[in-house]
Amino acid sequence: MAEQKSPWRFHGGLHLDHHKAESNTTPVRAIPLPPRLTLPMQQHIGQPAEPVVRVGDTVDKGQTIAHAVDYVSATIHAPTSGRVVEIAKQAVPHPSGLQDLCIVIEPDGEERWTELPEPWPDYTAIEDADLRERIRWAGIVGLGGAAFPTAVKVNTSGRRAIDTLVINAAECEPYITCDDRLMREQAPDVIDGIAILMHLVGARECLIGIEDNKPEAADALRAEIARREAREIRVVVVPSVYPSGGEKQLIKLLTGKEVPSQGIPSAIGIVCQNVATAVAVADAILRGRPLIDRVVTVTGRGVAKPGNFRVPIGTPAAFVIEQAGGYSDEIFQLILGGPMMGFSLHDDRVPVTKAGNCLLAASREEAPGIDDERPCIRCGQCVTVCPVQLLPQQLFWYAQAHDFDKVQDYHLFDCIECGCCAHVCPAHIPLVHYYRYAKTEIWAQERERYKSDLARRRHEARLARTARLEAERKARLRQKKEALEKKPAGASKDPKKAAIEAAMKRVAAKKAAQQASRENTGTETASEAKD
Amino acid sequence: MQFALSSSPHLDKTQSVTRVMGTVLLALVPGTLAMFWYFGWGVLINIGLAIATAMAAEAAVLILRQRAPLPVLMDLSAVLTAWLLALALPPLLPWWQTVLGSAFAIVVAKQLFGGIGFNPFNPAMAGYVLLLVSFPVTMTRWLPPDIVSGTSLTLADSLHIIFAGSPPPGMSWDAISSATPLDQMRSELLQNRMISEIRESPLWGDFGGRGWEWIGNWFLLGGLFLVWRGIISWRIPASMIGALLLVAGLFWAIDPDTHPFPAFHLFSGGMILGAFFIATDPVSASTTPRGQLVYGALIGLMVFVIRTWGGYPDAVAFSVLLLNMAAPTIDYYTPTRIFGQRDRHET
Incomplete structure (x- = not known):
């Protein structure tokens, strides 16, 4: 099959030293079970999973230990059989070294499988909703690093029809080779997964985007495609320009189309999945296996024997490093993920999660750490390399000035945090750090605004209510007053007084009558006498 | 650890x-x-x-x-x-x-x-x-x-x-x-002498003043080195020189007796040095790609205007300072079209 190269380009990007050869020459190795597995409830984008086991419970390999509670969430399974020894907050891999709820399992070494759902080799006969439910059950998330729940991403019902499935096999970050090894060693599984995903999203064609520094992996995939005569699946070789593996950048490279700003690929009829995710989907559908391990690259000059390892989710980073021969003398920083977008770990006891594709044990030369920051000289190197064609120097200027309106005018939220700008910055400004700060501040402000809006609405409602009550009270009084004013003047007196008066009158009348009768007799005589 | x-x-x-x-x-x-x-x-x-x-x-x-x-x-x-x-x-x-x-x-x-x-x-x-x-x-x-x-x-x-x-x-x-070639060109033109007469003086070389034009060439070499090394963008020098040549060429075509050949402008005074080394000072220049084209072109235009009608023989310094003032405004009106953005003016 003739090699197909991508005719398209994206703006900017960087030619970085690949550093792939350190770790991609040996097969993926299995590692022994660590003494404890720590499984964070939040290993994905969305709501954290909710534990369904208790401390002391015995769990089997593959058993669900935490449920996805929301649509955007992911189920978590026991990577091996053993006993739940703790459900508590533990240090998790997070840029700020946060603690989060984790289930801690002590393996019993028996590797006793739980009862798994039935394999569906003939998945085309299965309802789409059931296939999605299986993917959801398997706890599959995007394994390229973003960890977005796959069941959500493949649910394209009710949206624009999907033409193209894009498989992200670019692995554009230096040092990382886990996808490279996976493709070389499990090409049939990759193509199986692709076939399932194509069926599920209804795509006519699949484009596998792979950087030109992985010819062996590309050949392995091409051979498997040729064997199956799957003409609808094509391997497209893209130049090794970082960040070709950015979702939108890869889609541009493969199709020439630009995903709209702030939009998602399905808006232009494309769904993009990572190559390792495709393998996990094949495992779930064809073998009924949940996602309980992943391939992790351990590399850098700070580790003795770099390579790729099949690591049970929840294994402490330190344990994985030990399997690679432990640290060398050059160790300076430990980075989870690649050198461009990964984050440095403060403590190597944190567990490897579903998103953890690489442990980079970097020497001081490889990752020198915090540098002296100088003022921006507006040289525009960042503009030249920005793959989103932003103006990073302007974003920086306004982020530094806390002008969060202006920073959004300059499209802060289109920034993919690839780090190209900071890498070339002669003033050594940690630009991405400033952008993350601005994003976080804006999110916080929006939450505050939401809260204050709510408070303001409540306050206004209260004011309106008290005003209404006051008006009603006044109206009632006025009515009464008016009613009273309408009555005749005499009647305006108190009824009691009126009654007394009436009684007095009656009494007076009676007295007068009595007197009159007495006088009558007198006057009678007198009158008689007068007469 | x-x-x-x-x-x-x-x-x-x-x-x-x-x-x-x-x-x-x-x-x-x-x-x-x-x-x-x-x-x-x-x-x-x-x-x-x-x-x-x-x-x-x-x-x-x-x-x-x-x-x-x-x-x-x-x-x-x-x-x-x-x-x-x-x-x-x-x-x-x-x-x-x-x-x-x-x-x-x-x-x-x-x-x-x-x-x-x-x-x-x-x-x-x-x-x-x-x-x-x-x-x-x-x-x-x-x-x-x-x-x-x-x-x-x-x-x-x-x-x-x-x-x-x-x-x-x-x-x-x-x-x-002695006066600079630009100064001499200017004062003699004011005395209503024609270009062809003025250029008979031994001060003149092929394009501009003798010696001066070679200095311009050597600065051009250094400037191209900077463009090649990616230290400066080609936009400001190219648009500045382009605009100057264009407008100078236009006036020269209309009246070659009172307007010198466009290359004279290029290789006299501080034009080459200004285009590659001074106008490209990133801090004070325009910083957006399209803005740099506008900024450079306006400096080139201003250089011609001041040299031809202004009170000073050379104009690079004044032109650069004037456009320094305009740079933030130029940047504001020349944003990039970002990835996935359909309309440039849509924000």
Whole structure:
């Protein structure tokens, strides 16, 4: 099959030293079970999973230990059989070294499988909703690093029809080779997964985007495609320009189309999945296996024997490093993920999660750490390399000035945090750090605004209510007053007084009558006498 | 085990301000040597004076601002400012004027605005314009290139003139100084002489003034080196030169007797130096790709306007300073079309 190269380009990007050869020459190795597995409830984008086991419970390999509670969430399974020894907050891999709820399992070494759902080799006969439910059950998330729940991403019902499935096999970050090894060693599984995903999203064609520094992996995939005569699946070789593996950048490279700003690929009829995710989907559908391990690259000059390892989710980073021969003398920083977008770990006891594709044990030369920051000289190197064609120097200027309106005018939220700008910055400004700060501040402000809006609405409602009550009270009084004013003047007196008066009158009348009768007799005589 | 934390990207940086400024200084060397070749020791004495003053002035201000001077001086930006200013000065300028210009550039135009990265105006050009408007006589008293005059001043002569302020015994200003080709073109055109007559003078070479045009070529070489190294973008020099050639060509085509050949504009005065080294000062220039095209073109246009109708023979300094003022506005109206954005004006 003739090699197909991508005719398209994206703006900017960087030619970085690949550093792939350190770790991609040996097969993926299995590692022994660590003494404890720590499984964070939040290993994905969305709501954290909710534990369904208790401390002391015995769990089997593959058993669900935490449920996805929301649509955007992911189920978590026991990577091996053993006993739940703790459900508590533990240090998790997070840029700020946060603690989060984790289930801690002590393996019993028996590797006793739980009862798994039935394999569906003939998945085309299965309802789409059931296939999605299986993917959801398997706890599959995007394994390229973003960890977005796959069941959500493949649910394209009710949206624009999907033409193209894009498989992200670019692995554009230096040092990382886990996808490279996976493709070389499990090409049939990759193509199986692709076939399932194509069926599920209804795509006519699949484009596998792979950087030109992985010819062996590309050949392995091409051979498997040729064997199956799957003409609808094509391997497209893209130049090794970082960040070709950015979702939108890869889609541009493969199709020439630009995903709209702030939009998602399905808006232009494309769904993009990572190559390792495709393998996990094949495992779930064809073998009924949940996602309980992943391939992790351990590399850098700070580790003795770099390579790729099949690591049970929840294994402490330190344990994985030990399997690679432990640290060398050059160790300076430990980075989870690649050198461009990964984050440095403060403590190597944190567990490897579903998103953890690489442990980079970097020497001081490889990752020198915090540098002296100088003022921006507006040289525009960042503009030249920005793959989103932003103006990073302007974003920086306004982020530094806390002008969060202006920073959004300059499209802060289109920034993919690839780090190209900071890498070339002669003033050594940690630009991405400033952008993350601005994003976080804006999110916080929006939450505050939401809260204050709510408070303001409540306050206004209260004011309106008290005003209404006051008006009603006044109206009632006025009515009464008016009613009273309408009555005749005499009647305006108190009824009691009126009654007394009436009684007095009656009494007076009676007295007068009595007197009159007495006088009558007198006057009678007198009158008689007068007469 | 515990480790230091830092923000991504983690790879070592590829560039530094010191290296950027150092590369620009390196690119200035061929043109500077050419100036030395044609104008003698005065060029180097000016550069030395200006650099020493700039470093001392910057260190003094930084100490007043309670900042460590050494890391800032190490970025070489003050050296570059001083060097560029010195190249714009007549080679026999009295020493104290060079010192004043250099100190003004660093203290007022740069440090008072906050130092590197915060100056709205090109410091070298601010210093130059201060001297030009304050000392018009000394600032327009250039030397003829020695290929024209046939004599060259010795180092001792040059030092005497610069530090004593008068020619050594036995020499007179008239004998050693001359106007620049731009100045001469301008004053003779004002006397209604035709270009063809003016150009009969031995001051003229193929395109511009003799000697001057070669200096322009050497600065062009350094400028192209900077473009090749990615230190400056091609946009500002290309649009600046393009606009000047276009408008000069237009007027030349209409009336070649009163308007010099477009290449004259290019290889006279500070045009090449200005296009590649001065207008491209990133801090004070436009920073968006389209904005740089507008900014450069407007400088080129302004250079022609001032040279042709203005009160000063050369115009690069004024044009650059004028457009420095416009740069933020130009940036505002020339945003990039970002990835996935359908309409440029949609925000």
